[in-house]
């Protein structure tokens with residue numbers, strides 16, 4: 336037994352981060368996973384932080 340190790344909890348490691356809104360200066364909280372923004376977040380002033388697409392790894396992203 337070995338290969339199935341580490342399945343649990345490896346994919347959902349979201350990190351809560353903060354940034355200042357470039358429009359109104361309020362703090363916007365957003366979640367990242369491996370440095371990538373995972374969800375759209377909208378500030379109260381209407382400014383929107385867009386989620387970022389996952390960057391495919393060269394090794395895994397090959398088309399079938």
Ligand SMILES: [Zn+2]
Nearest residue numbers: 356359378380
């Ligand atoms: Zn704002």
